[in-house]
Amino acid sequence: MSSVAVGFDIDHTLAIDNKLERVAFLHLLERVIESGGKALGTLAEESNNIDALLAYQRGGACTIEEAVNRFVRERGVRPHEDYVEGFKRMALAMGETFVVPDPEAKPMIDVLAAGGVTLGVLSNGWSPLQELKARRAGFTGKVLASGDLGVQKPDPRAFLALAEGLEMQPQSCFYVGDDPRADVVGALSAGFQAVWLDNEGKTYPPDLPAPSHIIRSLRELPVLIGAVALR
Ligand SMILES: [Mg+2]
Numbered sequence: 001m002s003s004v005a006v007g008f009d010i011d012h013t014l015a016i017d018n019k020l021e022r023v024a025f026l027h028l029l030e031r032v033i034e035s036g037g038k039a040l041g042t043l044a045e046e047s048n049n050i051d052a053l054l055a056y057q058r059g060g061a062c063t064i065e066e067a068v069n070r071f072v073r074e075r076g077v078r079p080h081e082d083y084v085e086g087f088k089r090m091a092l093a094m095g096e097t098f099v100v101p102d103p104e105a106k107p108m109i110d111v112l113a114a115g116g117v118t119l120g121v122l123s124n125g126w127s128p129l130q131e132l133k134a135r136r137a138g139f140t141g142k143v144l145a146s147g148d149l150g151v152q153k154p155d156p157r158a159f160l161a162l163a164e165g166l167e168m169q170p171q172s173c174f175y176v177g178d179d180p181r182a183d184v185v186g187a188l189s190a191g192f193q194a195v196w197l198d199n200e201g202k203t204y205p206p207d208l209p210a211p212s213h214i215i216r217s218l219r220e221l222p223v224l225i226g227a228v229a230l231r
Contacts, residue, residue, distance in 0.1 A: 005118035005168040006225060007159070007187075009177030010130060013197050014105045014121075014137035014218075020098035021129075024091040025050040025071060028083060037077035060152035064088075064126040088129070095132040104218040106138030111222040120144065122162040122175070124152045124182065142166065153179075154186030163190070174225060176215075180204055184211045195224065 057067040069079035123130040126147035146152040163170045170191035177183025187194035196211035
């Protein structure tokens with residue numbers, strides 16, 4: 001089975017993070033207000049604003065540093081690297097408690113690794129938070145975070161960077177993720193076999209290219225990889 005590689009998404013694939021970055025932003029809001037800034041609405045509205053900002057950032061529109069600077073500026077405080085560092089420190093401190101691995105992640109990783117499959121992680125996010133999440137899920141190999149790559153999923157260049165990092169041809173790579181657009185369409189566009197993890201009862205958008213494979217649980221992955229690799 002050493003002729004194939006498998007790349008993984010992290011969030012809602014190997015682990016959930018219980019919105020730890022939203023909480024870190026809410027703590028940042030506290031600091032901003034202490035520094036003379038003003039909230040843009042109620043706490044509930046600010047939570048929605050933060051989710052929108054994080055979605056914008058994860059979609060590749062800006063870096064996490066730019067998102068923090070924008071958040072601070074919009075609330076009337078001059079951006080400063082202390083806010084960025086404070087935000088990152090808070091998020092990382094919460095990682096150990098907020099990030100909960102899928103119970104099936106580590107056993108699945110161990111089976112694939114024992115079978116000689118090359119494994120990697122490609123995630124839209126920043127370092128070292130994404131590494132921390134991957135480690136919590138029992139993954140010890142290469143972790144590529146979009147913040148370091150300068151490109152985000154679904155851009156095929158992110159997946160090609162993963163293949164290169166794993167020293168594999170794209171056609172020998174699988175990519176496993178829960179997001180139809182970022183994970184499946186991105187992986188397909190880079191020439192990977194895309195495995196859609198459908199473990200949250202979502203409907204696959206009918207207007208998007210279909211995944212190469214669908215699994216309902218990570219437990220199904222070693223059998224799938226073994227069957228395809230032996231073909
Ligand atoms: Mg995900």
